[in-house]
Amino acid sequence: MPVFEKETGALAVTDETVLPVGGIQSKQTPKDSLVGAGDKRAKQSAGDTGAEKPRMVKMVNQDLEEVETRTMTLEDWHNKWRRGKTKFHMSKVHPNLQKFYNRMIQGEGRKRIFVPMCGKTLDMKWLSDKGHGVVGNEVVEMACRQFFEEHDLQYTTERIEGVEGTLFKATDIDLQLFNCDYYKLTSDVIGTFDCIWDRGAMAAANPEDRDKYAAVIVPLLKPTGAYLLDLFELENTVFAGPPHGISDARVDELFASKCNIEELLRADRMGDWQRSWGLDSFKEVVRLLTPKQT
Known part of the structure; x- marks a missing residue:
């Protein structure tokens, strides 16, 4: 899932300007915004009160395509990969x-590392080459096969136990x-x-799904684990979007009760x-989350 480079289109930029902690909080504009009442095309049909219909403001996604909602379905993600977007x-x-x-990784030794909404990121092979066990999750089959x-890499496939889907090994x-x-x-x-390496997965999740997102990922982290969140x-x-902005306050709301x-x-x-x-x-903000000890 999304990580964006300033010039090539991939998400992280190497020439970083580090800003003071506590920077700007994101402002989310409602997806159905209204424009002024001067548009005569928005007039109601003859015989009504003469009031004007509000007209939706079009938004653009990262491919500069006009859309009317910030919500992406699973089929939207499949279409992105099929179209090469x-x-x-x-x-x-x-x-x-x-x-x-x-x-x-918090020290030496072999770790089991999760990469959610991984696409075909090179990060997984890099972590594997360092001797770790790596598990990715990706809804688009094309991305899995391309990886x-x-x-x-030679691989086998089998049905996932308990969930509809395919396990690539x-x-x-x-x-x-x-x-x-x-x-x-x-x-x-x-x-x-x-360990969990979240390289823009939460940033790609629909804003209305963030509570669900956190509810899935927190229980996957061992009590001594570490969650690197970008x-x-x-x-x-x-x-x-995506990516979608998320404020410090919202991150705290989602994770602070269970994680440092x-x-x-x-x-x-x-x-x-x-x-x-x-x-x-x-702005890009990287955080390290660790479970609070009870």
Whole structure:
């Protein structure tokens, strides 16, 4: 899922300007905004009161296509991959994973690492090459197959127990992709993890699904685990996303009761691609979450 580079279209930028902690909080504009009443085309039919119909403001997604809602369905994601609209895919390992890798793994030893809504990110092979067991989740089958094919990895497939979907398993390394709906996952299905690397997955989730998103991911983290969470703050009136902005207050609301939250980076990521979306600001915020001990 989405991670955006300023110039190539992939999400992380290496030339970072770190800003003071506590920066701008995101403002979300209602998706159905009204324009002024001067548009004669919005007039009601003859014989009514003469009042004017409100007209919807069109928004654009990251591909600059006009849309009327910020909500994306699973079929929308399938269509993106079928149409090759995957500019969000990074052609390199995410710089923030490399930068904060040691903080995430918390010492030596082999870890079991989860990458939600993974697409075909190179991050998974990079983590595997470091000796870890890697589990990704991706709803689009095409993305799963492309990951294995582009890395020349042999794999098998089988039905996922307890959930509708397919489990892709590398034959020579400990790497698996659960090709299914993220919101169907539980620890009974996928197990628990020492580390979670969320490289824009939560930022791609529909804003109205954030409570559900957190309710799925927190129980997947072991009591001694670490969750590296890469999110965005953005201000706009016409950008439908993803990525979607999320404020400090909302992150606290979702996670602070169960996790300690440490901000590792806050950086300006405004570039030409983001300006084309009509954004006024675009900031990346990386946090490390660890479960509170009870």
